[in-house]
Amino acid sequence: MGKAGKVETLLAQAGHYLDRETGSVVPPIQPSTTFARDEQGNLYDENRIYARDHSINAEMAEVILNELEGGASCKLFASGMAAATALVQTLRPGERIVAPKIMYWSLRAWLITYCEDWNVELAFYDPCDEEDMISVVKSASTQMLWVETPANPTWEVVDIAKAAELAHSVGAQLVVDSTVSTPLLTKPIELGADYVFHSATKYINGHSDVVAGAVITAKEDMRWERLCKVRAQQGGILGTFESWLLLRGMRTMHIRVERACENAMRIAQHFEGLAGVVEVLYPGLTSHPNHEIAVKQMSGGFGGMLSIRFVGGRNNTAKVMGRMKRFVRATSLGGVESLVEHRALVEGENSPVPDDLLRFSIGIENVDDLIEDIEQALRG
Numbered sequence: 001m002g003k004a005g006k007v008e009t010l011l012a013q014a015g016h017y018l019d020r021e022t023g024s025v026v027p028p029i030q031p032s033t034t035f036a037r038d039e040q041g042n043l044y045d046e047n048r049i050y051a052r053d054h055s056i057n058a059e060m061a062e063v064i065l066n067e068l069e070g071g072a073s074c075k076l077f078a079s080g081m082a083a084a085t086a087l088v089q090t091l092r093p094g095e096r097i098v099a100p101k102i103m104y105w106s107l108r109a110w111l112i113t114y115c116e117d118w119n120v121e122l123a124f125y126d127p128c129d130e131e132d133m134i135s136v137v138k139s140a141s142t143q144m145l146w147v148e149t150p151a152n153p154t155w156e157v158v159d160i161a162k163a164a165e166l167a168h169s170v171g172a173q174l175v176v177d178s179t180v181s182t183p184l185l186t187k188p189i190e191l192g193a194d195y196v197f198h199s200a201t202k203y204i205n206g207h208s209d210v211v212a213g214a215v216i217t218a219k220e221d222m223r224w225e226r227l228c229k230v231r232a233q234q235g236g237i238l239g240t241f242e243s244w245l246l247l248r249g250m251r252t253m254h255i256r257v258e259r260a261c262e263n264a265m266r267i268a269q270h271f272e273g274l275a276g277v278v279e280v281l282y283p284g285l286t287s288h289p290n291h292e293i294a295v296k297q298m299s300g301g302f303g304g305m306l307s308i309r310f311v312g313g314r315n316n317t318a319k320v321m322g323r324m325k326r327f328v329r330a331t332s333l334g335g336v337e338s339l340v341e342h343r344a345l346v347e348g349e350n351s352p353v354p355d356d357l358l359r360f361s362i363g364i365e366n367v368d369d370l371i372e373d374i375e376q377a378l379r380g
């Protein structure tokens with residue numbers, strides 16, 4: 001039996017952290033930006049020279065995330081966007097990335113201009129249509145296939161094993177944005193993914209007080225080396241205090257995610273088919289078009305994210321949102337407090353999101369309080 005134990009033990013004990021010198025059960029914050037050499041010029045610790053590449057606090061969280069994902073290595077970044085863009089920056093001019101039409105809004109916007117500026121070919125596939133993904137990937141030489149599952153904000157679930165097979169059949173690599181699924185519900189590397197990406201701002205930290213990103217790799221390959229260089233040289237590292245906070249947040253991740261999943265399932269079931277509701281989008285519902293894939297590749301729950309479409313179009317939906325008293329009207333997701341957002345309003349005119357849709361990030365509150373809040377908002 002390993003000391004670190006199963007997932008819950010690993011997280012709760014922060015990798016069985018114990019300071020042998022002082023007996024402290026919580027790791028200290030080590031803010032030193034530089035690491036000294038002895039009289040002979042040898043480093044005290046040969047792995048540490050300068051904090052842009054060697055952060056003790058970041059490494060503690062990286063080791064645990066890597067273990068959760070079953071990877072070969074993990075790197076934390078200053079944000080999810082810093083991590084995702086670093087990964088795309090490992091592509092060379094003339095290479096090709098294939099990404100979903102429905103994906104994290106800011107990353108999609110960045111991809112469009114970056115790929116244009118740097119001559120990386122960008123093609124989009126429909127994540128609801130397996131055949132479309134196959135034909136787009138096969139239509140030209142492709143190096144990177146990007147999958148986001150479940151995908152913002154309609155929660156399409158993509159079959160990771162099939163996507164990995166497809167990518168590998170054409171010599172491409174698969175990246176999975178697993179932010180919504182968390183490192184606990186889905187194991188993309190086990191399913192064949194080459195890289196797993198997380199906005200650690202969300203469930204990994206879980207308290208809406210740290211912005212961070214993570215990439216975990218299945219192998220320390222050429223692209224991984226490039227990614228490490230991008231981080232070390234461009235400097236998009238996670239700060240010491242943020243790394244420390246992240247590790248602290250991670251210690252309760254399993255409990256938070258479990259409760260968020262339970263609450264989301266209850267809310268989804270409660271509002272499906274109710275008067276005033278057009279549709280509830282949640283991968284845990286049997287009515288969800290990708291429910292079977294979700295059952296196959298998510299275990300322990302279907303996540304804490306769901307969307308509800310309301311009757312009465314954009315205006316009525318905005319009013320429903322305005323009447324909510326317990327849900328906080330804010331962007332982001334994965335925190336302990338529940339949030340609601342009108343995505344079409346936030347994304348603006350070119351948004352592909354239906355304008356009668358509210359996106360809910362379900363937290364860990366009492367679920368009856370949350371149901372009651374949506375109900376009173378619906379009644380008006």
Ligand SMILES: *Cc1c(COP(=O)(O)O)cnc(C)c1O
Pocket residue numbers: 079080081082104107148152177179180199200201202211212213333
């Ligand atoms: C938030 C988010 C990102 C971007 O991460 P930041 O930490 O905000 O930079 C990327 N993908 C998904 C699915 C997200 O929810």
